[in-house]
Amino acid sequence: MVEQHQQELKKQLWNIANTLRGNMSADDFRDYILGLIFYKYLSDKLNSYADTLLKQDGFSFATIDENTPDGQEILDAVKDETLDNLGYFFKPSELFHVIAERGEAGKFILDDVTKVLNHIEQSTMGAESADDFNGLFDELDLTSNKLGKTPTARNKLIAQVLIHLDNIDFHLENSEIDILGDAYEYLIGMFASGAGKKAGEFYTPQMVSKLLAKLVTLDNPVVKSVYDPTCGSGSLLLRVAKEAQNQDIKYYGQERNPSTYNLARMNMIMHGVHYSRFDIQNDDTLETPLHFDERFDAVVANPPFSADWSASPLHLNNDRFADYGKLAPKGKADFAFVQHMVHQLNDNGTMAVVLPHGVLFRGAAEGHIRQHLIKEKNYLDMVIGLPANIFFGTSIPTCILVLKKRRKAEDNVLFIDASNHFEKGTNNNIMREEDLQRILDAVVKRESIDKFAFVASQKDLGDNDYNLNIPRYVDTFEEEELVDLAKVAKQLVDNDKAMLQTDKTIADFCKELGIDTPFEVKE
Known part of the structure; x- marks a missing residue:
């Protein structure tokens, strides 16, 4: 079951990458799609972990009101736990699913995505995980013309990627944690094979x-x-x-x-x-x-x-x-x-x-x-x-x-x-x-x-x-089979006899039909 899900996930991810990258080189598009997959991973992981923490209090992370004192108090407590155990934190309004829904509704989300990625990195400042998150999203320049000539075109492409990824269930729980990691490596390999020396x-x-x-x-x-x-x-x-x-x-x-x-x-x-x-x-x-x-x-x-x-x-x-x-x-x-x-x-x-x-x-x-x-x-x-x-x-x-x-x-x-x-x-x-x-x-x-x-x-x-x-040191030389000249000569004679026999048959056949033999037959 795990392997089947993994294969399906690989297929979905590669189809998304192949469909959306358009004329962009694999080397360029790689950084965007892998970075956004990583954002979804962090989001789903955080959401799942926070829900576990809040379960006994009857809350879910996504429904916490960030604008109330009570909501902020809960978020502060969740933040301390997640920084210790996951190494990062961001707010419910910054979850991947929330941003993807805004994109699907036609909203301009490029600035939102950029802010979320910055907030993820900033959340680790002063924590033990800071070095591992520092500059992690530097290559995701959402203002780049590689994504489209206009902000509208760029927004449309990024929204499409988020919507497609949001529809995939990454199954992060329990023993299946490596499914997404292995699928991620699969994508890395596919980009390398399609992009030549630089990516390889x-x-x-x-x-x-x-x-x-x-x-x-x-x-x-x-x-x-x-x-x-x-x-x-x-x-x-x-x-x-x-x-x-x-x-x-x-x-x-x-x-x-x-x-x-x-x-x-x-x-x-x-x-x-x-x-x-x-x-x-x-x-x-x-x-x-x-x-x-x-x-x-x-x-x-x-x-x-x-x-x-x-x-x-x-x-x-x-x-x-x-x-x-x-x-x-x-x-x-x-x-x-x-x-x-x-x-x-x-x-x-x-x-x-x-x-x-x-x-x-x-x-x-x-x-x-x-x-x-x-x-x-x-x-x-x-x-x-x-x-x-x-x-x-x-x-x-x-x-x-x-x-x-x-x-x-x-x-x-x-x-x-x-x-x-x-x-x-x-x-x-x-x-x-x-x-x-x-x-x-x-x-x-x-x-x-x-x-x-x-x-x-x-x-x-x-x-x-x-x-x-x-x-x-290792002799891999293969000797060619020696030619038996006598055997070859005998084979040639046998072939000639067979051909002569065939000629006689043709001559006899022509005679029976009452037509001229097309060549001379010698005994």
């Missing part, structure tokens, strides 16, 4: 996300903390929590893009994560790390591939990079992210990061860093080659590196070549459950498997000058 940067495909999450929880299912230095919309953090056997897991992340940073915080709240259990920050992780002194049980990331960064020599004085003696190139920050993640990993933790294949074999500074991680630190535990074209916006082949500071298999590194195991999709290739399970089975067995996995010794790695290019 903030979303990791579900099966890759699931693989990363399983890799970092295999040895420690009760992880207490998970960190993503390029957290995007936060889906990867949430995925790790699903795989972990700890209801009190804490989430940490950093995201450079302001709108995506807001999306990540919304995504946390929509999945029922209490504001005290997540710490998402907005800034450039490599240049301004905001969790520098923290260490985490699980570290995961899908950083932007071969991104630019400053590569300033000053970084060599930083604890994250100093030990290596060299910095990742200015135009390829891949190993800078790896070094940063290693720094944030605790001694018994596991990190898994998605990177372009080039990190496996590129030389110069990258080769130096790679060798240091393997030979001097012995942190590299696994190299997993993924299929090409499984990420939105790029078709390049990718891999996953798994690193641990304390490894059980300290004398070897496991290589897995999963590049040929996928389903071909319309725009992107797709990793299936069976492909994921094949990888995980190989990880658990940790033994060589013909044309799929190889356990490389430290000597193997040294003999290859610490080049990790997977074909050096």
Whole structure:
């Protein structure tokens, strides 16, 4: 029943998004519709919680008269409770349903919506939840011409969105809390798949996300903390929590893009994560790390591939990079992210990061860093080659590196070549459950498997000058079947005889009909 409702909700939300966005790019419309869905979530959650508080007094939140002393007294009491438990508050007149009804009646509601969103943020000032709500709705500019050329046109569009969303029952109670959160993630993924590289940067495909999450929880299912230095919309953090056997897991992340940073915080709240259990920050992780002194049980990331960064020599004085003696190139920050993640990993933790294949074999500074991680630190535990074209916006082949500071298999590194195991999709290739399970089975067995996995010794790695290019270790070459010339010659003779027999039959047939044979038949 839950799954059926979830599928129906996903369908409704996507249809609304697809119908209303018109000529606006998916990347632009995303911020509006996801922001307004979040407003409805906060509204329904507040209304339900307040009704529970007021039930024994015979009140319902929506019917409280805000303009009377008694009503105000009740609201003040409700506000204190909701700020402690939900982290925010707004008045009955600001509920989503009330504003949607005004829009449906043809009223101008743009100013009302803007005020409500501001009030939500202002309600948290001085509360513990303030940081998690600060600037949360900054990207919802309801005066933007992207929504329409005139205020009337913009008002009509926003009213339509609110009316459609108001007609959806999000079922927020009890165990179904994640239904809306998962549907919200579904929308994020749909926007990413339809918007190319820019949007794809903030979303990791579900099966890759699931693989990363399983890799970092295999040895420690009760992880207490998970960190993503390029957290995007936060889906990867949430995925790790699903795989972990700890209801009190804490989430940490950093995201450079302001709108995506807001999306990540919304995504946390929509999945029922209490504001005290997540710490998402907005800034450039490599240049301004905001969790520098923290260490985490699980570290995961899908950083932007071969991104630019400053590569300033000053970084060599930083604890994250100093030990290596060299910095990742200015135009390829891949190993800078790896070094940063290693720094944030605790001694018994596991990190898994998605990177372009080039990190496996590129030389110069990258080769130096790679060798240091393997030979001097012995942190590299696994190299997993993924299929090409499984990420939105790029078709390049990718891999996953798994690193641990304390490894059980300290004398070897496991290589897995999963590049040929996928389903071909319309725009992107797709990793299936069976492909994921094949990888995980190989990880658990940790033994060589013909044309799929190889356990490389430290000597193997040294003999290859610490080049990790997977074909050096996993031989997937398929020999072509040798041609039996004698067999082919015999087949040709047999074919000729058959053709001659056919010719005779035709000649006899022509003779019987009393017509000339169209060609000469030789015995």
